[in-house]
Structure formats: C-alpha cells, structure tokens
Amino acid sequence: MDFELTQDQHDIQRAVRELAASFGNDYWAEHDHDHRFPWEFYDAFAHGGWLGIQEASILLEEVAASGAAMNGCSAMHLTIFGINVLVKHGSEALRAEILPGVVDGSLHVCFGVTEPDAGTDTSRITTTARRDGDSYVVHGRKVWTTKAGDSQKIVLLARTSPRDDASPTDGMSLFLADVDRSAMEITPIAKMGRNAVASHEVRIDGLRVPAAARIGEEGDGFRYLLDGLNPERILLAHEALGIGRVAIEHATEYATQREVFGRPIGQNQGLAFPLAEAQTRLDAARLMARNAAWRYDNGLRCGREANMAKFLCADAGFEAADRAVQTLGGMGYAREYHVERYFREARLIRLAPISQEMVLNYVSQHVLGLPRSY
Ligand SMILES: Cc1cc2nc3c(=O)[nH]c(=O)nc-3n(C[C@H](O)[C@H](O)[C@H](O)COP(=O)(O)OP(=O)(O)OC[C@H]3O[C@@H](n4cnc5c(N)ncnc54)[C@H](O)[C@@H]3O)c2cc1C
Structure with a gap:
C-alpha cells in the first residue's frame, strides 16, 4: 500500500484547489443563505472537464476544503457517483444517450x-x-x-x-x-x-x-445499487475530511489572532488540545479513507474499509467543525465567520447517505460475524 499521491494526483489537487478558491466563503455563505444553486461554480467545474474525473475523492475533498463544503460537493457529486449504476449496468444505447451530457455538465x-x-x-x-x-x-x-x-x-x-x-x-x-x-x-x-x-x-x-x-x-435494481455504495461512502468520507480541514484552518487562524486576557486564546491548552485532537482524528480517518480508495481503485474488496472510512471521517469532520465553533466563541455562531455553516453541513454526513448506526450494523455483521440485529 502506498498512499502517497502521484505527481498527476498532486497536479489535480492543485488545479482543483485553484479553481475552487475563485469561489470564496462569501459566495457559499450567500448561496446557502439565499437557497440559490451555485450555477457559476458548477459551470466552471463542468467547463473545466472535472465532472467525468476518475480521481473523484481528491476532487471532492479539495472542493469541500475550499469552504464550499457540502454545498459545493452536492452540486456535483451525484453526477459523479449517482450515475455509476448506468455506467455499469445500463444498455449501450442508454449510456450513449446520457453520459456525454453528464460529463459535460449539461445534463443533471x-x-x-x-x-x-x-x-x-x-x-x-x-x-x-x-x-x-x-x-x-x-x-x-x-x-x-x-x-x-x-x-x-x-x-x-x-x-x-x-x-x-x-x-x-x-x-x-x-x-x-x-x-x-x-x-x-x-x-x-x-x-x-x-x-x-x-x-x-x-x-x-x-x-x-x-x-x-x-x-x-x-x-435486479437493488443488486445494482449495492455496487455503487462503496464508492459513494469513500467519496463522502473525503468530503467530510475537507470540511474538517477548512474548519480547523479557520479555528487555528482565529485562535492565533484573538486575544483574551492579554494573550492569544490558542495559547490556552484548554483550547489548543481539542483542536490538536481534532487534527489527529482527521489524519487517522484520512488513512482509512485513502486505504478504502486504494482498495477500490485496485479492484479489491473494500466494503469494510469504505464503511469504516465513512464512519470515522464523518465523526472526525463533525468534531473538527464543532471545535471550530467553540474556538470562535460567540463569533462561532455568527454566519459571517462561516464555521457554523461547516458545522451544519458536517452534521449531514453522519446521517446520509448511510447513518453511522447502519455502518456499525455492517461492521457487526460482516466484519465481526455477529448475528444480524434487524
Ligand atoms: C440532505 C439530505 C439529502 C439526501 N439526498 C438523497 C437523495 O438524493 N436521494 C435519496 O434517495 N435519498 C437521499 N437522502 C436520504 C438519506 O439517504 C436517508 O435519510 C437515509 O438513508 C436514512 O433514511 P431515513 O431518513 O428514512 O431514516 P430511517 O430509516 O427512518 O432511520 C431513522 C434512524 O433510525 C436508525 N436506524 C434504523 N434502523 C436501525 C437499526 N436496525 N439499527 C440501528 N439504528 C437504526 C437510523 O440509523 C436513523 O438514525 C438524503 C437525506 C438528506 C438528509
């Protein structure tokens, strides 16, 4: 196993980071507030040819980490993994009719x-x-x-x-x-x-x-759906990691600048340790997510790793967002500072597309061999 990114993957990461950075946090806060679909962002990624990309976990983590969080990822991720069933099981004619429009972004x-x-x-x-x-x-x-x-x-x-x-x-x-x-x-x-x-x-x-x-x-529809579950979980795990990253970035910057009692709040271990712990949990969760992605890419069984990655990353991303809110104190609750948005969006990944409980049911039954509980 070698999870070091290749030069190509580094290039992809850098290109996505640059494109996503042109839509700043204020763009996302406004679209979230106004319930407006991010067409400019979606079109930019579609025109850049990013919707048909193989390295989707790198793409989606970087998009989330730009501050776009789930708003940015959900605008495009259904196109990436939702269509997997068609790619694998659709007829030649159906694929020819649909896939070009999906890849160029014109068909939702x-x-x-x-x-x-x-x-x-x-x-x-x-x-x-x-x-x-x-x-x-x-x-x-x-x-x-x-x-x-x-x-x-x-x-x-x-x-x-x-x-x-x-x-x-x-x-x-x-x-x-x-x-x-x-x-x-x-x-x-x-x-x-x-x-x-x-x-x-x-x-x-x-x-x-x-x-x-x-x-x-x-x-046979349900059987076809099962094929898409592991990649979906792996991608959502990376989205959670991206949210955790951007939340910690905001929190550490604020903790360095904000002074209370005459010193930066980040100097207090009571505040620094939870952030350090959140970072540690994110890094550990990332290893499981990379492992799951690597196994999937190499055609190995990955149900165990994909489920565990989704579980660990969802928790790590949410904990990081929660710690970021705490770090910013009252301002953590203000829309202007964005971490409350990360908190709300990170929460979703604990529920969907599969809940944490159902992941634990999977692990109990398929990893531990315990009797099915439901
Ligand atoms: C923002 C958002 C977007 C979504 N987008 C889509 C979409 O595009 N398409 C789509 O089809 N669906 C979508 N979903 C639905 C999502 O996949 C479901 O919400 C999810 O599968 C859970 O189903 P449910 O909400 O009916 O919960 P329920 O099945 O009612 O479960 C409720 C709770 O009970 C727990 N539970 C149930 N059974 C057990 C058990 N045996 N052991 C332990 N705990 C158990 C669950 O974990 C959960 O916490 C979306 C959901 C949200 C919130």
Whole structure:
C-alpha cells in the first residue's frame, strides 16, 4: 500500500484547489443563505472537464476544503457517483444517450431511492412501475431527492413486483426516467443546512417510462445499487475530511489572532488540545479513507474499509467543525465567520447517505460475524 499521491494526483489537487478558491466563503455563505444553486461554480467545474474525473475523492475533498463544503460537493457529486449504476449496468444505447451530457455538465441527474416510509430499509419502498406495452407506468412518492428541481433525469427505484419476505430486496427495478413535471410534483424540503442545493419531496402520478430506459434486468435494481455504495461512502468520507480541514484552518487562524486576557486564546491548552485532537482524528480517518480508495481503485474488496472510512471521517469532520465553533466563541455562531455553516453541513454526513448506526450494523455483521440485529 502506498498512499502517497502521484505527481498527476498532486497536479489535480492543485488545479482543483485553484479553481475552487475563485469561489470564496462569501459566495457559499450567500448561496446557502439565499437557497440559490451555485450555477457559476458548477459551470466552471463542468467547463473545466472535472465532472467525468476518475480521481473523484481528491476532487471532492479539495472542493469541500475550499469552504464550499457540502454545498459545493452536492452540486456535483451525484453526477459523479449517482450515475455509476448506468455506467455499469445500463444498455449501450442508454449510456450513449446520457453520459456525454453528464460529463459535460449539461445534463443533471438526481437519485430517487428514499421514500417517506423507506429510508434505511429500502426493501419497503412502495413506488411501483407497472409494465404497459413498451413502457412502464410509475406511481409513488420519493423524499429527499436532491436536485430533483434542477434535474432533467432521475435514477428511480421502483417495485416491479410485490415485496416477498423471503427475498425482500428482489423485485425492485431501476430506471433512468425523465423528470416530467406533468406527472411529478416536486417540492423542496426546508432543512438545517446545505441550502444552496435543495432536496425535494417528489410525488409521482402516472409517469410513463420507456422500457428501454430500464437499467439492467427487471427485478435486479437493488443488486445494482449495492455496487455503487462503496464508492459513494469513500467519496463522502473525503468530503467530510475537507470540511474538517477548512474548519480547523479557520479555528487555528482565529485562535492565533484573538486575544483574551492579554494573550492569544490558542495559547490556552484548554483550547489548543481539542483542536490538536481534532487534527489527529482527521489524519487517522484520512488513512482509512485513502486505504478504502486504494482498495477500490485496485479492484479489491473494500466494503469494510469504505464503511469504516465513512464512519470515522464523518465523526472526525463533525468534531473538527464543532471545535471550530467553540474556538470562535460567540463569533462561532455568527454566519459571517462561516464555521457554523461547516458545522451544519458536517452534521449531514453522519446521517446520509448511510447513518453511522447502519455502518456499525455492517461492521457487526460482516466484519465481526455477529448475528444480524434487524
Ligand atoms: C440532505 C439530505 C439529502 C439526501 N439526498 C438523497 C437523495 O438524493 N436521494 C435519496 O434517495 N435519498 C437521499 N437522502 C436520504 C438519506 O439517504 C436517508 O435519510 C437515509 O438513508 C436514512 O433514511 P431515513 O431518513 O428514512 O431514516 P430511517 O430509516 O427512518 O432511520 C431513522 C434512524 O433510525 C436508525 N436506524 C434504523 N434502523 C436501525 C437499526 N436496525 N439499527 C440501528 N439504528 C437504526 C437510523 O440509523 C436513523 O438514525 C438524503 C437525506 C438528506 C438528509
């Protein structure tokens, strides 16, 4: 194992850092405050050819660490990993139709899996796709569908046969459907943070999807989704690391400059040690994330490492953001100083795309060999 970045990777890191730096913290604070999608940022990365990049973990960590945090990453990460199922399992014709637009940034694709009554337990989805001649007709409800309001396409999971307790994850199919507002009602959800990128409730009533837009075989959709979970976890882990980095950067700068009782607050070990501990935890979590990415890139099994990386990085990123808020005292709570935004956005990675509890369930069962608890 050699996690040292290659010269090419260093070059990528530097180029992303420079481009992301042209969108400063104030840009992100304004877009978050105004709930405005960061089109200028998205277009700059699309035109720079960054959306089809292989080194996505380096890209997303640098984007997060620029101060863009989840607002910047979520604007583009669905394009990078959400489309993985199509790349791996879509028909030649579907790939040829969709991928060029995804890579040049002109086509936005959202990801409709979660439903009001089916989050962690995907097998409980009730959205149905009924075959009708050369197409399917979809009815149901999705929730938290990020970017649905700005997307032309949706990767949609629907039941094509009823749930069977003996094999609950069979019978679900994946489609690359049009976001067709004549059959869909799309409503943004008011949420805690990452407000430049909206997530939506989507009600679907009679959406027609051509059979040719089905991804892979009917009934195997869940199996295809599983393929994308490890890369998604690895990328989110790197996003958490980026947020932790920028939070500590702000905190140490403030702790060096701010004087209380006639000396810089960073001179107090009560303040310095938690920051030093947060940095230590970030560095340790990074090793697991790099290990997971390295295994994935080398075609090795990486479920254990990807899950552990997402768990450790989500916690390390959030702790760093929390310590940054504490370091800035009252100003940590003021929007002007940005760390409250990092805090709100870092919190998300403990919940989604998979919760910390479900990671621990995975480790209990698949690493420790304990009986499945649910
Ligand atoms: C901002 C945001 C954006 C999102 N974007 C998308 C998107 O684009 N597309 C999409 O499909 N989804 C999206 N999601 C949904 C996200 O993937 C789900 O929220 C997540 O999978 C958890 O599902 P849930 O919210 O229904 O929680 P639930 O399944 O209701 O779980 C609630 C809590 O119970 C815990 N829990 C449940 N079962 C167990 C158990 N057996 N053991 C221990 N703990 C358990 C969970 O860990 C969780 O903490 C998004 C969510 C958010 C917040």
